[in-house]
Amino acid sequence: MNLFADIRVLVLDCLQQMVAAGQLPDGLTMDSVTVEPPRDAAHGDMATNAAMVLAKPSGQKPRDIAGTLAAHLIADDRISSADVAGPGFLNLRLSPTVWQGVVAAVLTEGTDFGRGTLGQGRKVNVEYVSANPTGPLHVGHTRGAVFGDALASLLDFAGFDVTREYYINDGGAQVDVLARSVYLRYLEAHGQEVAFPDGTYPGDYLIAVGEALKDKVGDAYVDKGEEVWLEEVRNFATDAMMDLIRADLKALGVEMDVFYSEKSLYGTGRIEAAIDDLRGKGLIYEGVLEPPKGKKPEDWEPREQTLFASTEHGDDVDRPVKKSDGSWTYFAPDIAYHYDKVSRGFDALIDIFGADHGGYVKRMKAAVSALSDGQVSLDIKLTQLVRLFKNGEPFKMSKRAGTFVTLRDVVDQVGPDVTRFVMLTRKNDATLDFDFDKVMEQSRENPVFYVQYSHARVASVIRKATEAGIAVDDASLRAADLGLLDHEAELGLAAKLAEWPRLVETAARSNEPHRVAFYLYELAGTFHALWNKGNDLPSLRFVQDDPKVTAAKIALARATSVVIAAGLGILGVTPAQEMR
Template sequence: MNLFSDIRGVVIAALDQMAEAGELPAALDYGNVTVEPPRDAAHGDMATNAAMVLAKPAGMKPRDIADKLAARLIDDRITSAEVAGPGFLNLRLSPDVWRQVVAGALQSGADFGRSTAGAGNKVNVEFVSANPTGPMHVGHVRGAVFGDALASLLDFAGHEVTREYYINDGGAQVDVLARSAYERYREANGLEPQIAEGLYPGDYLIGVGEELKAKYGDSLIDKPEADWLADIREFATRAMMAMIGEDLAMLGVKMDVYSSEKALFGTGKIEAAIDRLKSAGLIYRGTLEPPKGKLPDDWEPREQLLFKSTEFGDDQDRPIQKSDGDWTYFAPDIAYHYDKIERGYDQLIDVLGADHGGYVKRVQSAVKALSNGRVPLDVKLIQLVKLFKNGEPFKMSKRAGTFVTLRDVVEQAGADVTRFHMLTRKNDAALDFDFAKVLEQSKDNPVWYVQYANARVHSVLRKAAEMGVDVSDTALAGADLTRLDHEAELDLARKVAEWPRLVEHAARAHEPHRVAFFLYDIASNLHSLWNRGNDDTSLRFVQDGDKDTTAAKIALARAVGVVISSGLGILGVNPVEEMR
């Protein structure tokens, strides 16, 4: 039930009538025609840009199109169509339309706002993908929350979504992990660990060392590295991935697929991906220009195997194999994305840290080349999180040795609060996380403000039930909603009507923070109506002695609750029914 989409359909039908009557050229593209809430509510209930976007291709003045379009917008739901400015068309709808939205929300329940826009579209969302060398840190929290919420949003919009974690277990960092774990193994055997510079010093590896002792006893002590490196690397990697899984579970994140970088080597998968590019004439041997800032005598030109990424918008061609025959780090990344394409995904999304900005064009070029442009790749970069407490930079116990862990943050703030606040800014904007502010009970704390609105909804439901009102969604949907006749009540119903549109737009833009913003707005509208009831008793949700009017008003409150519960569900936040 997307009222804005329905009214857009009315506009498109009127444009078709104009074309049939010779008032518009035939075969115009209506793709950019929108129907949306006006910037100023005083201008009406909806606005369409049809005349503005069609004027140039039609060779007509916007107001001439708008005047003719207004005359053809004949629909029981539309009470007026007014031309404004250079050619915008403002629409006013019958109050019954908004009452029907309330009933529709209750009839649909948890499915209100769900869309079929993504039906048949398979999307892979790869996120977190932290190196398996230790527990997740605060920098991973935001990416984990963003990726999980984006996956939920896309699912709500009808897409078939896979959450995927790419285990970076093919590089030198896992050898460093193995050496670090070996020192903890020595420690478990009563020896002094030698945590040399470059090793991982966190005490999270102490337990791994003890597990290694339980498995190997002292049999590996003083053995050459070649005898134990491979086994301990595999053992420690599994242990770290188990720890990462526990961290993700604390945030309520569950992956569908774990893919291994190491599994790409020696299996022919890298070679297959490169051969795919070779067959398209996109691989050649050549020498790159020196990096910016390098003087000629600082640069030793080497012939390498290169990918023609510049043909797809990259700044320069990219090496995939070194002069000594080893693959560059980019080669397994190409193979990994080729594997996802081969698995039949229609769209790929990578959620990466802000330090990967220089990586975006090259990987998008590879995906475009490997899929013949069929599969788009959207790379979402996640900016840093700065921790504060009462406005001052805040440092907690660093159990990891060098950084603040995800576990530290969640134990301090809770999973629900952490998740919501990580989505109060767009992913590419820096975010401040103040432990005092995220827990305070005030309008300035978005998660508390939204949860308080949901608790108020359930409070009036309980009060109405106590006076004998049937507060089931089915009964409330059948209430006499004509009793919702105050403009403030209809305004709240208008906000409810925006939810399905918001879902589709947020999903299309891959921006789950829009859901958090919308929830704050609708909560604000509910609180405003509640507060007006303090002065005007006719606006109170529960009307003593009047079950019919109470049922209508409770229906409106419950519709808001439906939206809030669904929105919080997308964000991965548990809605509360009572504030404590």
């Protein structure tokens, strides 16, 4: 049930009636007609722009169209009033039975209420985290992991066939540095004193890896040259780091469908195949690039390179894929990786990158456009920095990683549910302040608590009603007389529930899961307001002397908790049954 979509259908039907009656010309395009919440809730329940968008093509005044449309709409039992406002907007108020019907729909559909068909089963690949396998995940990775995972769940809820993917960056020089760092810990495990040169990884997390390597190979690599141990230690260390990363992700509630190795692209012909595909389209050529912006010509040595004509697909400049010495650039395996994604039949690709990857956006979009002949979309979402605070001051934990605050540090402090919710309280491209004191406060200022408290309050009401012998199971609540919900505060809460399906669709279209967190906070606020009104008006309390009235009121509360549970499920947060 999507009430906004249903009313839009009604508006379109009425417009067709106007066409049939000669009140509008035939052949008008109705695609731009919308039905949305009004900017000011005091103006009504919904608003349509129909008269505004049809005025010019029909040669009529917007207010004239709106007035005629209002007369058609008011004939429908669901519409209690239709008022023309401003230059021609039409504000609608719906009858109480509509809102009461929303409660019934939620109780009937359960947490599937709002589950959409926007995706129509289209295949979407969401790649996120994709950290170098050189150490545990840090707090920046945490935000990308939460954002990507919530986005994947949101798209699944909206009807897409979603694959969660992690790209293991195990093909570059940083993995050799990891191997050398593990080798030093391996020597330590054999009792040797070692020093970590600049550029190596001195974090304590590698101590256990060095000891594990000793357990596996004994002293076979002690005092041996890299030609003996580098490849084996690289593979061993990468596997150990990926085990650590998988464990970190699991602690956060994140599980991937696919782990794709960059290393698998090298020596297998996959990079060559991707570049050949572009070459066959006339997009690969030998050329010399202009000096980069800010670089003086005298400081730039022009060299002929193999270039991808990415400007033909929206990029600012063409990009090198092979260096003058014949080796691949960093961009080449990324092209090959996305070529593989396109070849796997995905209809859309989404990459979640850190803010420092902003310069990669246009070139990757150009590559996917070229590789798929414009048939596969790529949306790249950048996640901004996370700033940690405690007692209002910048906060630095003990860094067992040696150089950064880890995901585990954060999760161990506040738990996975709080971590996930807070990471979604800002849009992905805005810097996020994570205050360890505030996220544990039991107040309205803490959105995690505020939303969880609303769910726990409903659970408490249901427990108390059950103890009093009142039948409040879902089957009984579905049979309740919802016509008894007639106070404006109760109908307002039902109206807020009605926004959920539209919110899911809007958030999925824009790939913005933070909208779910914002909605849940607003829904919780509407519920708490009704609860607080009950302190002054006993007739609004959820448990009444009349069992029929109690059943209707608890049905509304239960519907609220169902939607909250569905939203928290998308965010990967467990709904609270009680607050401690």
